[in-house]
Each structure stands twice: as structure tokens, then as C-alpha cells.
Amino acid sequence: MKHIVILGGGFAGINLLNGLKKELGHLIGKEVKITLVDKNSFHFRKVLLFKSVVEDVDLKVPLKRYCTDGMEYIKGEAIACNHSEKEIAIKIENEKIRTIQYDYLVLALGSVIQEIPSTLGGTTLKSVKSALEVREKLLSLIQLAKAEENREVRRELLRIAIVGGGITGIETSSEICVWFKEEVQKAGLNPGEIEVILFDSKEHLLQGVPVKVSERLVYELKKIGIKFVSKTRVKQFENGKLLCTNGTTYTAGECIWTPGVQVNPIIQTFHLPLSNENQILVTDTYCIKGHSHIYAIGDCARIVDKKTNQVDGMTCKEAIPQATRLSEILKNEIYGISNYITHKAYPVKLYCISLGPNNGFVWVQKWGLDFILSGKIGARIRERTWDQASLLV
Ligand SMILES: Cc1cc2nc3c(=O)[nH]c(=O)nc-3n(C[C@H](O)[C@H](O)[C@H](O)COP(=O)(O)OP(=O)(O)OC[C@H]3O[C@@H](n4cnc5c(N)ncnc54)[C@H](O)[C@@H]3O)c2cc1C
Known part of the structure; x- marks a missing residue:
């Protein structure tokens, strides 16, 4: 045998x-x-x-x-x-x-x-445990914001940074943005005060896609409420300050690292x-x-x-x-x-990305043409690919 x-x-x-x-x-x-x-x-x-x-x-x-x-x-x-x-x-x-x-x-x-050293601050999304830690932190930020009367400080508390613009970073920021708005609203705060910023050291999101496709994705992210900051390498998150290698600083309530594998x-x-x-x-x-x-x-x-x-x-x-x-x-x-x-x-060249629970972004390049599907259809295709990959359908 x-x-x-x-x-x-x-x-x-x-x-x-x-x-x-x-x-x-x-x-x-x-x-x-x-x-x-x-x-x-x-x-x-x-x-x-x-x-x-x-x-x-x-x-x-x-x-x-x-x-x-x-x-x-x-x-x-x-x-x-x-x-x-x-x-x-x-x-x-x-x-x-x-x-x-x-x-x-x-x-x-x-x-x-990949491991981000804990000395750099924030939380690396690497396991279910770390995901729960992020959830706890974000919920505690809402409580802090609720007790804060100064609008500017409240906005800083409700600003979330995601570092790493790969598929995980894009999907994480989208899911968080939609959920965080709901939670903020439930707490009686104004969801318009939250900001989710996605940082990446590269100029464009998604390697190997035409610039116009990458720009369309940035547009879709903006519609959800996510700001993409390109060509910016974050080096540390300390005391609510996000320090970047180009010398710029951002204030944020939490920093989530999605560094790749x-x-x-x-x-x-x-x-x-x-x-x-x-x-x-x-x-x-x-x-x-x-x-x-x-x-x-x-x-x-x-x-x-x-x-x-x-x-x-x-x-x-x-x-x-x-x-x-x-x-x-x-x-x-x-x-x-x-x-x-x-x-x-x-x-074929292909990307299939979730942009929150009811929204997706699918890009296929065939015969030199770019096909993009977004919104609910994109979300359904994305769900199907997850289930197919794990042989659940
Ligand atoms: C957070 C995250 C998001 C991702 N999102 C996407 C996405 O949206 N789309 C996409 O196409 N790809 C995505 N990827 C990449 C994708 O998950 C990988 O390409 C895929 O998992 C590769 O499959 P694999 O079987 O080679 O490895 P893995 O899925 O890593 O499987 C390796 C297996 O080996 C086992 N193992 C490890 N060491 C040992 C050992 N010493 N002895 C016995 N068993 C061991 C592990 O338990 C595991 O089950 C993502 C990856 C991550 C981490």
C-alpha cells in the first residue's frame, strides 16, 4: 500500500x-x-x-x-x-x-x-484573541468619547488607524468602519465623528492592478468613510500619537497593524x-x-x-x-x-475583496479588459469564494 x-x-x-x-x-x-x-x-x-x-x-x-x-x-x-x-x-x-x-x-x-514588536504600540491582528482585544479597545474608546465634552478630543478618540493596505488591511478597515459607526450611534454619539484611516507605504492599493482600478477602490473605501493615506510608513503608536517615518504625526484612539505573512x-x-x-x-x-x-x-x-x-x-x-x-x-x-x-x-488577474458586511469589490482582468463588480453583488461573490476555498459549498 x-x-x-x-x-x-x-x-x-x-x-x-x-x-x-x-x-x-x-x-x-x-x-x-x-x-x-x-x-x-x-x-x-x-x-x-x-x-x-x-x-x-x-x-x-x-x-x-x-x-x-x-x-x-x-x-x-x-x-x-x-x-x-x-x-x-x-x-x-x-x-x-x-x-x-x-x-x-x-x-x-x-x-x-508577521509579528510587529509590542514596543511599537497598537495591536497586531494575528489571532482571534488579538481580534477580541481590538474589539474591547474600540468599545472602551466609545465609552471614553461618551464622557468627553471636547469635540476635537472626542474625534481623536474615535479615529482608528489601520496600518498595512493589503487585502487584510482593506477588509479589516471596511468591516471596522461599518461596525464602529453602528456602535457609536448606539452609544448616542454622532457616527460622523469617527474616522478610519488606512495607511500604506506604497502609492497605490493592490499590487499589479491598473492605477485606475486602484483609484476606484480608494473611491469605494471613501464612500464607506475610510481615508487612504499612501506613501506613508508608520513607525510607532505611542500615547495616542501615530508617528510616521516622513515626520508626520496623527492622533488616533487605536492603531491596528495588518502586516502580511x-x-x-x-x-x-x-x-x-x-x-x-x-x-x-x-x-x-x-x-x-x-x-x-x-x-x-x-x-x-x-x-x-x-x-x-x-x-x-x-x-x-x-x-x-x-x-x-x-x-x-x-x-x-x-x-x-x-x-x-x-x-x-x-x-486571469483577479482580486476579490470584502468592503464590509454588504459590500464587495471584485476586479477581473481578461483579454486586456478590466471588469469591476462592487456593492452587494461583489459581497456575494466574495462570500462564495470564502466558502469554496474551505470546501463548505
Ligand atoms: C489574515 C489573513 C488574511 C488573508 N486573506 C486572504 C484573502 O482574502 N484572499 C486570499 O486569497 N488569501 C488570503 N490570505 C492568504 C491565504 O490565507 C494563504 O495564501 C493560504 O492560507 C495558503 O494556504 P496554505 O495551505 O499554504 O497555508 P495555511 O493556510 O497557512 O495552512 C498551513 C497549515 O499548516 C498547519 N501547520 C503549520 N505548522 C505546522 C506543523 N509544524 N505541523 C503540522 N501542521 C502545521 C497549520 O495549522 C495550517 O493548518 C490571507 C492570509 C491571512 C493571514
Whole structure:
């Protein structure tokens, strides 16, 4: 029996499981054993983390849900990989170490949110716990503003800074802005006194989109009540003052950092070829050079389209088709069919962004044309992409 071990039940890992179910079907449990290993017992829908700032949402999907049809799930943290013996060591409960043998190993260990040192002030949105901390802080600001008679001081208390204009920063500022206005109103204050400012060091939001598309997004944000401050790097938040590297200072009640991700640091201990960003270097069949039975997909892998030299980004949009393709590649391996599947860059340029609970922004570029959908339709498309990514529809 061939044993496929998948490390990581994030977006790449669960979509690979799903692909393997389709590709290998009746062989699973008979000729092929599939084991999913994750340090958590759940798939975490981290793309929706920002929602936890404004409401209690359950972002955990039990991994057992994905491991049907004779697939095995082990809760454990991968800590070492012995390539010559084809085995990995995982730390299971009570600090015990368990060794698992594999015929094919897939690394889908993803990324982690970058840490902003606590000395810089504010709160980094990195977990549900930090999201709740932000909510508490924002609610306490409303109470302070309620007790404040000076209009200018009240406005300063109700000014929220979000630092980092990636998708997370945009979605977080939109969700917060809509919710904060409602909460401020409920407290008997004027929602017109709140201000949400989104800071980014770059000139335009969304990398790789035409300037006019980026400007349209800024316009949509402005309609909600968000001001975008470009080309401004925030260096510290201290005593209600936001200090920027260009010397400007803003006064705000709270600063929320949304700094982006970095490759899971555990990858560096696996003795595999890495890029400068510590992503695993793979071929166009997601196989690691010199290790023909080890594959890597998702955020932890550096994946390049051979024809165009385009490097896949660290997003679900890229991780999911990689997983689907890898399931076909593994099927060919197992059936002994010579492989004809290779990596291809995502065929269209696309961004799908939530701008609060009832508003979205979808941009697609095809045949050199830009298509934009916003408002409720954009929101519905966005919701669908979240559910599809976690295989909930
Ligand atoms: C806050 C946030 C918002 C985002 N928003 C978007 C978005 O809107 N759209 C988009 O396309 N992308 C978004 N991304 C990026 C997207 O989430 C990633 O591209 C995607 O998660 C990559 O999937 P993955 O499976 O490679 O990694 P991950 O989803 O990171 O999964 C890795 C898995 O490995 C497990 N793991 C880690 N270490 C170990 C270990 N040592 N042993 C065992 N298991 C381990 C983890 O528990 C996890 O389940 C966002 C990312 C973040 C952090």
C-alpha cells in the first residue's frame, strides 16, 4: 500500500485531500493510504479573521470533516523530516514524538502572520484573541468619547488607524468602519465623528492592478468613510500619537497593524532548498529538486510558471489550483503513468475583496479588459469564494 502524508490542513492541504478523493477514489484505503497531519484539530479560515474584530464567528472547521473515505487525520506538529528514511517526526499530545513513514510527502505548512514588536504600540491582528482585544479597545474608546465634552478630543478618540493596505488591511478597515459607526450611534454619539484611516507605504492599493482600478477602490473605501493615506510608513503608536517615518504625526484612539505573512519558520529546519524568502524551491510538478517523493504547495513553496516566469503569490487563489494539479500528479505517480501535468500561472488577474458586511469589490482582468463588480453583488461573490476555498459549498 502506498502512503501519502500531507503536512498541513490549511487551504492547500484540504483542497489536496479533496482532489485526491476525486482522483484516487476507490483506491483509498485499499492500495493507497492518505494521512493528514496538522498541529490543530481544525482547518482555520484565516481569510475571515477580520470578522472576529466585530462579532463572534466560528472560523474553525474540524479537519475530520475532510478526512472521509478511509483517510486518516493525526493531530500533531511536524518537527523534523528524515528524507533518506522517508519518515517525519511529529509531536503529538503530552510532548510524545511519533514517527510516520511515507511514500509521498506533501508539505503544505503555509505561512504565519508577521509579528510587529509590542514596543511599537497598537495591536497586531494575528489571532482571534488579538481580534477580541481590538474589539474591547474600540468599545472602551466609545465609552471614553461618551464622557468627553471636547469635540476635537472626542474625534481623536474615535479615529482608528489601520496600518498595512493589503487585502487584510482593506477588509479589516471596511468591516471596522461599518461596525464602529453602528456602535457609536448606539452609544448616542454622532457616527460622523469617527474616522478610519488606512495607511500604506506604497502609492497605490493592490499590487499589479491598473492605477485606475486602484483609484476606484480608494473611491469605494471613501464612500464607506475610510481615508487612504499612501506613501506613508508608520513607525510607532505611542500615547495616542501615530508617528510616521516622513515626520508626520496623527492622533488616533487605536492603531491596528495588518502586516502580511511570512513563510512558516519550521520549513527552515527541514534541510530543503529554499528561496531568499525561505519558500521551498520546487519544480513545475511541485516536486523538490533532489527529493523526488517530496512535494510542496501553497504559501510555503516558491512556484514559478516556466513559460512566463510568473511567481505564484501567497494567496488561496493560487494555493487551490496547485492542490488540484498536485492530486492529478500524484495519481499519475501511483498509477505509474508518465506525468503530463505541470504548473501554470492562474489564468486571469483577479482580486476579490470584502468592503464590509454588504459590500464587495471584485476586479477581473481578461483579454486586456478590466471588469469591476462592487456593492452587494461583489459581497456575494466574495462570500462564495470564502466558502469554496474551505470546501463548505
Ligand atoms: C489574515 C489573513 C488574511 C488573508 N486573506 C486572504 C484573502 O482574502 N484572499 C486570499 O486569497 N488569501 C488570503 N490570505 C492568504 C491565504 O490565507 C494563504 O495564501 C493560504 O492560507 C495558503 O494556504 P496554505 O495551505 O499554504 O497555508 P495555511 O493556510 O497557512 O495552512 C498551513 C497549515 O499548516 C498547519 N501547520 C503549520 N505548522 C505546522 C506543523 N509544524 N505541523 C503540522 N501542521 C502545521 C497549520 O495549522 C495550517 O493548518 C490571507 C492570509 C491571512 C493571514
